[in-house]
Amino acid sequence: MTVHSPEPAKGGGDKRERILDAAERVFAEHGFFTARVSEIARVAGVADGTIYLYFKSKDDLLISLFESRMERVNAALAEAIAPVTGPTARLLAFIRAYLGLVHDQPSVAEVLTVELRQSSKFMKEYANPRFAEFLRSLATVIAEGQAAGEFDATVPPPLAARMIFGVLDELALAWLLQRGEKFDIVRAADWVGGLLIHGLGRGPDTRSIA
Amino acid sequence: MTVHSPEPAKGGGDKRERILDAAERVFAEHGFFTARVSEIARVAGVADGTIYLYFKSKDDLLISLFESRMERVNAALAEAIAPVTGPTARLLAFIRAYLGLVHDQPSVAEVLTVELRQSSKFMKEYANPRFAEFLRSLATVIAEGQAAGEFDATVPPPLAARMIFGVLDELALAWLLQRGEKFDIVRAADWVGGLLIHGLGRGPDTRSIA
DNA sequence: CTCGGGTGAATGAACCGTCATTCAGTCACA
């Protein structure tokens, strides 16, 4: 619940990765609390005890999984927006890239989306730096748009970032939990973009909301 | 994990309510899995066993708590938007009312916000009708706005409802988990309204996003 | 090349604390 092993406790090869992959699958399927360490071990093809050679505890395993996956997500998003110029286009690229990741790696998305929340509760002391980084990079896109005069400057960028993340996250959750035929989450990116850039308003007097 | 007791198992007076109130507090503080039934009993001022006179299991207690609180939330929101005319104003009233509820009843918000998610995982068979009702009523506001030509008709209302809920929920979570001085979530309602009605776009060519 | 002692990663059965749940008994009231 407290500290956290930063890197491979030993020079151990890929076994640590195998365990993380298994944890991703098992946590995604059952959720953290109902997931069994012994099942993670089974899926990883190692003995129960081996997990404790690489991770301090079940909690530490979850934290390490966050760090690992969020690092990848942040890198992928940074790469996706890097070549794009113009705040609006960058924001759209961000949205498309995020929902694309959800589509391509559902179990990563499931762990981040569902477990992030409860972890922020039961690990109050864990600051979750990677997620903070995620929000910061989104807030930067907003701030740049405001500076360029392309975005409304009323909302503080960090709050706007949270709201946008809320949209993306909820959409991801709805898509992940949908049984039966799912809506096209990649196409939904354009709806999200439309809503966030233009808003719902279409009428003549929509300016006067205050 | 499965079935659920619809109403007071017995004619029992307010004891059932006392237990629900205690469960709300304890689940909000610890989360469902780390909450202890014995603590709920202690807070409610009843014996451990008494809880099982009113609820089948810990799971059933959580489900019953959802039903009870969501029912109140839905009623409060319905009441808040009922007298308001015009889709834009109704949507704003909905947003203000929801964030007002979060502000006034943080522990209700915490349970709904944080536990709703994991419950949708670990209780796959529980359909969560009250939450569906919540989304439906929000979708109705959107659909009316589209029908009146006041809202963009591109996005399917149920999806728009989910996105809007995402914004509200994430904002609630950010506010609830904030340690130290919190931002003013009631004031944030206007930012949310602004973002959802007008969008971020301010520049000349923001129409061309496709 | 072969042998044998040393090393430490890996194993998994057993341990042990932790609760959700039960139920035999109490008690207030009719």
Next chain:
DNA sequence: TGTGACTGAATGACGGTTCATTCACCCGAG
């Protein structure tokens, strides 16, 4: 005295964690 709501200590299952043991591999000596 009978009834039934209520109690809370006892129960038993469960699962995270440990640790005595195994064994594949390495390396220096002969």
